[in-house]
Amino acid sequence: MAPLKAELLLLLRSRISALALILLFVLTALAVASGLSAVARQNAVIERVVAAQAIDRKVVEAQYGKPGTEAGNAAYYTFHLTTDPPSSLAFAAIGQRDIQPYVLRVRLLGLQSQLYESETFNPELALPGPFDFAFVLIYLAPLVIVALMHDLITGEREAGRLRLLQSLPPTGGDLWLRRTAIRYGLVLLAMLVPLVVGAMLAGAGRAPVLLFTLVSALYLAVWFGISLAVAARGRSSAGTATALVGCWIALTLLIPAGANAIITRALPVAKSVELTLAQREAVHRSWDIPKDEIFQPFFQKRPEWRDTPPVTGRFHWKWYYAMHEVGDDSVAGDLEAYRTNLAHRQTWTGLLGWITPAAAVQTLVHRLADTDLPAHLAYQDSITAFHDRLRVHLYPYVFNERTFELGDFARLPTYAPRASTQSAPVAPLAGLGALTVLALFAGWLSLRRMRKVSAGA
Amino acid sequence: MRSAAVFRVMQEEGRALVRNRVAVLAGLILAALVIMATVLSLEQRNAIDSARARYQVASDAQFDAQPDRHPHRMVHYGQFVFRPLSVLAFFDPGVDGFTGNTVFLEGHRQNSANFSEARQSSLLLRFGQLTPAFVLQTLAPLLIIFLAFGTIARERERGTLRLLLAQGLRPGDLIAGKMLGHLAAAALIGLPAGLALLIAAAVGWAPPGASLMLALAYALYLMSWAAGSVLVSALVARGRDALMLLVSVWMILVVLLPRTLPEVAAAQVHVPTRIETDVAIGRELKSIGDSHNPDDPYFSDFKAKVLAKYGVNDVKELPVQWSGLVSIEGERLTSGLFDRYAQEAFAREQQQNDLVRVFGAVSPLISLRQASMTLAGTDTESHQDFLDQVERHRFAFVQALNLMQVQQIPNVNPGPDPRISADNWKTLPAFAYRAPDTLALNADRLILNFLILSLWFVCLAGLTVLAARRLGKVS
Numbered sequence: 001m002a003p004l005k006a007e008l009l010l011l012l013r014s015r016i017s018a019l020a021l022i023l024l025f026v027l028t029a030l031a032v033a034s035g036l037s038a039v040a041r042q043n044a045v046i047e048r049v050v051a052a053q054a055i056d057r058k059v060v061e062a063q064y065g066k067p068g069t070e071a072g073n074a075a076y077y078t079f080h081l082t083t084d085p086p087s088s089l090a091f092a093a094i095g096q097r098d099i100q101p102y103v104l105r106v107r108l109l110g111l112q113s114q115l116y117e118s119e120t121f122n123p124e125l126a127l128p129g130p131f132d133f134a135f136v137l138i139y140l141a142p143l144v145i146v147a148l149m150h151d152l153i154t155g156e157r158e159a160g161r162l163r164l165l166q167s168l169p170p171t172g173g174d175l176w177l178r179r180t181a182i183r184y185g186l187v188l189l190a191m192l193v194p195l196v197v198g199a200m201l202a203g204a205g206r207a208p209v210l211l212f213t214l215v216s217a218l219y220l221a222v223w224f225g226i227s228l229a230v231a232a233r234g235r236s237s238a239g240t241a242t243a244l245v246g247c248w249i250a251l252t253l254l255i256p257a258g259a260n261a262i263i264t265r266a267l268p269v270a271k272s273v274e275l276t277l278a279q280r281e282a283v284h285r286s287w288d289i290p291k292d293e294i295f296q297p298f299f300q301k302r303p304e305w306r307d308t309p310p311v312t313g314r315f316h317w318k319w320y321y322a323m324h325e326v327g328d329d330s331v332a333g334d335l336e337a338y339r340t341n342l343a344h345r346q347t348w349t350g351l352l353g354w355i356t357p358a359a360a361v362q363t364l365v366h367r368l369a370d371t372d373l374p375a376h377l378a379y380q381d382s383i384t385a386f387h388d389r390l391r392v393h394l395y396p397y398v399f400n401e402r403t404f405e406l407g408d409f410a411r412l413p414t415y416a417p418r419a420s421t422q423s424a425p426v427a428p429l430a431g432l433g434a435l436t437v438l439a440l441f442a443g444w445l446s447l448r449r450m451r452k453v454s455a456g457a
Numbered sequence: 458m459r460s461a462a463v464f465r466v467m468q469e470e471g472r473a474l475v476r477n478r479v480a481v482l483a484g485l486i487l488a489a490l491v492i493m494a495t496v497l498s499l500e501q502r503n504a505i506d507s508a509r510a511r512y513q514v515a516s517d518a519q520f521d522a523q524p525d526r527h528p529h530r531m532v533h534y535g536q537f538v539f540r541p542l543s544v545l546a547f548f549d550p551g552v553d554g555f556t557g558n559t560v561f562l563e564g565h566r567q568n569s570a571n572f573s574e575a576r577q578s579s580l581l582l583r584f585g586q587l588t589p590a591f592v593l594q595t596l597a598p599l600l601i602i603f604l605a606f607g608t609i610a611r612e613r614e615r616g617t618l619r620l621l622l623a624q625g626l627r628p629g630d631l632i633a634g635k636m637l638g639h640l641a642a643a644a645l646i647g648l649p650a651g652l653a654l655l656i657a658a659a660v661g662w663a664p665p666g667a668s669l670m671l672a673l674a675y676a677l678y679l680m681s682w683a684a685g686s687v688l689v690s691a692l693v694a695r696g697r698d699a700l701m702l703l704v705s706v707w708m709i710l711v712v713l714l715p716r717t718l719p720e721v722a723a724a725q726v727h728v729p730t731r732i733e734t735d736v737a738i739g740r741e742l743k744s745i746g747d748s749h750n751p752d753d754p755y756f757s758d759f760k761a762k763v764l765a766k767y768g769v770n771d772v773k774e775l776p777v778q779w780s781g782l783v784s785i786e787g788e789r790l791t792s793g794l795f796d797r798y799a800q801e802a803f804a805r806e807q808q809q810n811d812l813v814r815v816f817g818a819v820s821p822l823i824s825l826r827q828a829s830m831t832l833a834g835t836d837t838e839s840h841q842d843f844l845d846q847v848e849r850h851r852f853a854f855v856q857a858l859n860l861m862q863v864q865q866i867p868n869v870n871p872g873p874d875p876r877i878s879a880d881n882w883k884t885l886p887a888f889a890y891r892a893p894d895t896l897a898l899n900a901d902r903l904i905l906n907f908l909i910l911s912l913w914f915v916c917l918a919g920l921t922v923l924a925a926r927r928l929g930k931v932s
Contacts, residue, residue, distance in 0.1 A: 016701060027713075034720045041723065045730060052736040059740070081732070096583075099555060099575050105732055113561070118569040118576075120728050122806045123552035124837045125719035125813070126575070129583045135716060143708060147701065237697050242479070242603055245704065249596060254490070256584035257591065261497050265504070269577045273512055273559060276571075277537065280561075281519065284534045288524055314873050342577060349579035362580050373579050 007182050011148075017183075020147040025190035028136050032198035035091035035132040039202070042090075042102060046083050049103045053081040057409070065406035071397030072317025074404035079105040082386060082415040084379040087370040087422060088204040089212060092195060093134035095371030098126050104383060108394055110324040111387045112279040112331055115380055116272065133195055134365045137216055138358050139252055141191060142223045146244040148183045149227035151237040152176065153450065158237060166451075176232070176447055184224050188217060208368050211424050215364045218436045222357045225439025232446035252358040259352050259359070267341045267348070275334035282330040286323035297329065298322040305399045318398045325391065339377070346373055353428035357439075360432040363425065370422040382418035389413045459630055466626070466634020467641070470608065474642060480604050484646065487600050490592050491649045495547070498588040502547035509539035509558060517887045525876040528862040529784070532855055535563035538888040540570075540843050543834030543895075544663045548654065548671060549590035551835025554582065560844070562851040564858075565788060567795045569731060570844065589650045590829055593675050594822055595711055597646050598682040602703040605639045605686035607696040609928070614696055618928075628928040632921045636687045643683035647675055667832045667895055670907075674832070677910040678825045684917035691924040710820040715813075718823075722812040728805045738794045745790055748783050759786055773869050781863035785856060792852045799848065803841050810837065817906060821913045828906040834895045842893045850888045857885055 012018050056079065064074040084102040101119035129135065153176065156162040165175060192213055199209045226247055234240030286294050291311050299306040311319045353360025366372040393413050397404060474480050516537040523534060540558045542550075557570030575582055585591050609632070612618040622628060651672045658668035686703055693699040729737075746755025763782060764770065772779040817824035830836035865877045896903065 030717070034717065037724055038720060041727075045727075049730055049732045052730075052733045056736045056739065059743070095580055096576070099573070103730060103732055105735075116571050117731070118557050118571055118573070119731055120734075120802060120806075122719075122723070122728065122809050122837075123555035123840070124806075124810050125723055126555050127552055128715040128719065131716040131720050139712060140708070143704070151697070238607065238700050239479075241697070241700055241704075245599065245603075246483075249599065253585060253595065254587075256581055257587040260578070260581040260584065261501070261587045263581065264574070264578065265501065269572075270508060272572050272577065276561070277512070277516060277519070280534070280537075284523075284530070287526070287530060345577075346579050349581045352581070358584070359581065362584070366580055373577075376576075 004178065004182065007179055011179070011182060011186075017148055020144045021186055021190055024136075024141065024144045024187065025194070027140060028133065028191050029194040031131055031133050031136045032091065032194045035094060035130075036198060036201060038094055038098070038130065038132070039086045039091045042086050042097065046085055046103060049081065049083070053079070053105070061406060061409050064404065065409060067403070067405060069404045070317065071394065071402055071404040071408075072320065074408075075108040075317075075321070075394050075398065077107075078409075078412070079107050080386070080390065080412070080415060081105050082379075082383050083417055084376075084382075085417055087420050088202045089199065089208055089369040089422070090371050091198055091202050092132060092212065093365040093369035093371055094130040094132045095134075095366040095369060096373060096376060097371045098130050100376040100379075102379070106383060106387055106390075108321055108324070108390055110279060110283055110327045111384060112275060112328050112335070113283075115383060116276070133191075133198070134362070134369075137191065137219060137365070138361055141187065141220060142248050142252065143245075145183075145187060145220065145223045145227055146241060146248065148187070149180070149224065149231050150234075150241040150244055152179060152228070152231045154231065154234050154237040154240055174447070176228070180224055180228055180443075184220065187220055187224075191216060191220070208422060212365060212368050215361060215368070215424075215429075215432065218432050219357055219361045221436050222432070222439040225436065225441070225443040228443030229439070229446040232443070232450040251356045255356045256352070256359050256362070259348075263345055263348050267344050269338060269341050269345075271334050271338035271341065275331040275338060278334060279327050279331045283323060283327035286327065291319055294319060294323045294326055297326050301325075301329065302395070305395065308399045318395075321391075321395070321398055342373065342377065350425060350427045351431075353431035354434065355431075357432060357435050360428040360435065363428040364432065367425055368422055370420050375421060378418055378421045383415075386413070386415045459627070462626060462630040463634045463637065466631055467638040470635050470638030471641070474604060474638070477604075483600055483603060484642075487592070487597060487646060488649050490596065491589055491653075494587050494592050495589050495650065495653045498550070498586075499547040502542055502544075502550070506542040506546075509541060512537070512559070513539045513541075513888070520885075520887075521883045523879060523882055525879050527866065527874075527876055528781075528858040528881070529564075531882065532564035532784075532858050535561055536851075536854060536888065537561055538847055538850065538890075540840075541890050541892070543839070543892060544657070545667060545671065545833035546835050547657075548588065548650075549829045549833040549835060550586060550588055551830035551833055552837055552840060553835045554586065556837075556840045560847050562847065562854065564784075564855045565791045567799070567848065567851070570840075589653065590826075590833075593647060593650055593679070594825060594829070597643075597679055598707055598711060599704075600646060601639070601643050601679060601682045602686050602700070602707060604642055605683060606690055606700040606703050608635045608639065608687055609690040610693055610696040610699045613694065622929070627925075629922065629925040632687065632691055632925045632928065635690075636684060636918065636921055639683040639687050640680050643679040644676065647672075647679050650675065664895075667834075670896075670903075671829065671832045674825055674828045674907065674910060677907075677914050678821055681821055681910070681913045681917055684914060684921070688917055688921050688924055691921065691928055711822050714816060714820045715823060715826070718813045718816055719809075722809040725812060726805055726808045728802055728809070734798050734802065738791070738798060741794055742791060748787055756783070756786075759783075775868050777863045778866045778868045778871075781859055781866060784862065785859045788852070788855055788859060792848075795848065799844070806837065814902075817909050821910055824906040824909040824913075828903060828910070831899045831903055831906075832895055834892065836899070838899050839893055839895065842898060843890065846890060847888070854885055 060078050064077055082104050086097060086102070090097060099121055101117070103119060104114075104117060106114045151158070153162070156165055195213065195216070196209065227244055230243050230247070231240050234243065305318070308318070349359060350363050353363055363372070367374070390413055396402065397408070520534070520536055523531065538560050542553060546553055554574040557573045559572055560570045561568045585595065609618065612621065621631060654663065654668045654672050657663035658665040685706075689703055690696075690699045693702060746759075747753045748756050750756070760772065763775070764772070767775055769775055814823060814827060817827060827836070831838070861877055861881055865881075866875050
């Protein structure tokens with residue numbers, strides 16, 4: 001332990017190193033606090049919306065809960081609130097939660113014209129991206145590692161101690177590996193302490209937090225491997241720093257941004273607009289075509305209503321809601337194509353994790369926090385399932401021409417927030433693991449090469 | 458003979474930069490990046506714009522092709538509008554990827570703008586979009602730092618600084634020459650992007666005024682980084698320390714501040730959700746009047762006025778359709794509320810933005826980004842202007858349809874399925890977006906941002922005078 005302690009003191013005596021570590025700790029703590037504040041705000045918004053919805057429901061009940069109200073009329077004016085509260089790890093990786101709606105109201109009409117509504121969010125605030133643990137981990141921690149590692153070897157050479165150090169008999173393993181390990185341990189400590197405190201405050205489960213820390217530890221290890229590889233080959237500290245910052249630009253800014261440009265062009269999502277246009281056409285066309293053309297596909301899907309009396313007049317609520325459901329079903333093909341492209345976008349992003357560790361971590365931590373695009377799609381799916389429950393619950397009123405009474409409001413289905421879909425996908429995890437091994441191996445190789453060179457000299 | 462000395466230092470600096478293989482390579486890579494980003498972004502912008510234009514034409518054609526109908530059906534059939542993308546969005550797409558770009562317009566509802574790119578992308582998008590603006594705002598300063606951090610500090614480390622000054626070169630001339638050399642290098646770095654802007658303006662594709670100002674804003678920004686880097690290099694003892702300091706400053710001003718401030722702003726000012734707004738509008742509307750309630754004072758009053766105007770005693774005697782008149786009045790009321798609530802929400806968003814924009818004085822990136830988006834016509838104000846135009850169009854087209862109902866649907870005995878001719882739909886104008894004059898829309902803020910950027914540059918360049926004095930003393 002004695003050499004380790006001596007190295008630790010040596011490291012902390014360097015102003016830049018101590019400063020970088022303190023900065024990292026403070027930034028991580030701030031990011032965790034900022035994430036917790038963002039999550040608390042989202043929960044507060046949900047509470048406010050629940051209160052607003054309760055007020056609205058009272059008004060609707062007063063107006064459409066009168067005895068003898070047509071159920072179709074009540075269903076038309078009754079909105080149902082769905083919410084998507086943040087997961088317990090969302091504070092660490094806010095992901096898309098700053099731009100995706102997490103509250104949405106739906107009613108019995110066609111779902112496809114309701115599902116994609118936006119909520120208010122300030123685009124200018126969202127533009128730079130959220131300040132959370134994931135951001136500090138992915139962007140800032142590598143720069144701190146560069147500050148700690150860039151002069152690991154060249155610093156000793158510039159101070160004239162390198163030959164002396166290399167001629168000393170090895171005490172307790174390789175000097176450079178030991179120094180790297182100490183730096184790695186301190187960086188881990190600076191980042192993980194705030195994270196774990198935050199996770200405890202947020203009440204996150206042990207397993208996801210463990211996985212989250214594992215992903216963080218692997219990512220940081222990749223950067224230590226890269227730094228070691230470059231530092232052992234560098235001739236001057238400034239040159240090493242330049243090369244490392246170059247790596248950082250390429251791996252965290254350029255490759256991801258370039259890949260995104262390619263994915264966006266290769267996998268267009270214009271189907272979303274097309275399906276909305278098509279759905280409107282289908283619903284409104286229904287007013288001008290024989291009612292049979294609506295009921296035929298409808299009864300095929302829901303045969304239990306086949307034997308209700310035929311609609312003879314101009315308007316009947318059951319025809320009205322049937323046409324909305326048929327309108328939704330008529331765009332099922334477009335919807336599937338749309339969702340397939342969204343899924344492909346996600347898949348390709350995951351695969352990019354084999355090339356750049358930043359993309360792998362980006363995918364992993366947000367999947368663990370359940371705050372990415374798949375999380376939002378899961379929310380949409382849960383709304384779709386709820387909307388179907390709503391239809392199944394309300395159709396008996398409409399098709400059997402039962403009136404809607406005040407007591408019926410209490411019997412309406414209520415939306416229960418979806419279960420978390422958090423997971424640790426294999427592809428980016430394996431990619432990150434492979435990159436870690438590769439980076440550490442490259443570091444080790446460089447060290448060996450440096451030793452040979454200096455032994456030969 | 459002072460200017461000759463300055464010029465020689467500048468020349469020497471240029472020669473040193475050209476001899477530095479790493480610097481030349483990095484410069485070439487950045488130039489390639491700017492060109493690649495310009496081409497990609499140009500192509501992307503044109504693809505987006507033509508897709509939106511195509512959808513607009515298709516949806517307008519669908520509207521015109523609707524059959525004979527009751528006008529109120531057309532009020533709910535509605536119209537889709539798509540936001541055309543400004544030409545300069547290729548340079549800086551701004552918030553366009555984050556705001557929805559299509560709105561569905563119908564009667565007595567105000568729908569949101571939907572289908573933003575960000576909501577339909579993986580999180581990769583949040584790494585930043587590869588555009589000229591991104592490369593120049595984020596990466597170019599780093600290159601400038603790497604070229605300039607050692608310009609004086611290294612001379613000092615090598616001992617050549619003392620030598621130069623001993624030979625009679627004034628410290629001021631030395632710094633001025635180095636500064637000019639690096640300003641020229643910064644200008645060179647921005648050149649490919651500047652050329653793209655100038656060409657776009659010269660061929661009459663992009664607005665010339667905004668393009669020129671855009672080039673000027675980026676030039677000021679990049680030259681501030683060059684001036685700051687030379688300054689630090691003159692003040693810090695070792696090249697390595699200058700590099701660490703400059704990279705730290707870059708990290709704080711370019712990466713950290715723009716990210717941390719939004720959370721502070723969002724925590725300070727809250728903007729109500731659409732749901733809360735919908736509920737509030739519904740309640741307020743009820744408190745004004747309920748057209749379904751025969752005893753409602755507001756609509757009784759409205760009825761009395763209408764009857765008096767036409768000189769009849771009962772709505773059945775009206776020469777025009779009564780429920781159409783009620784629709785027009787109802788739409789007028791709701792639309793007034795929509796406007797008010799939308800303005801309030803936007804004012805709150807602006808309050809949030811102002812909290813961030815104040816820090817433009819600290820981080821020139823924030824000022825530059827603001828000016829850049831404004832000039833490119835892709836800032837929040839331009840988006841809000843689009844939404845305002847959309848709401849005006851919505852109101853006009855819904856009221857036009859309501860008027861058709863008033864004038865063409867019989868007031869009494871309309872039959873079970875009253876309809877009017879499909880020819881009517883073609884008389885309604887399609888949405889015609891008028892691109893705002895970006896220079897006028899945000900003139901105040903634009904002036905402020907240019908002022909901040911100029912101040913940064915002037916102050917940093919001016920500080921070198923002090924640095925020169927110090928340089929003279931130290932040696």
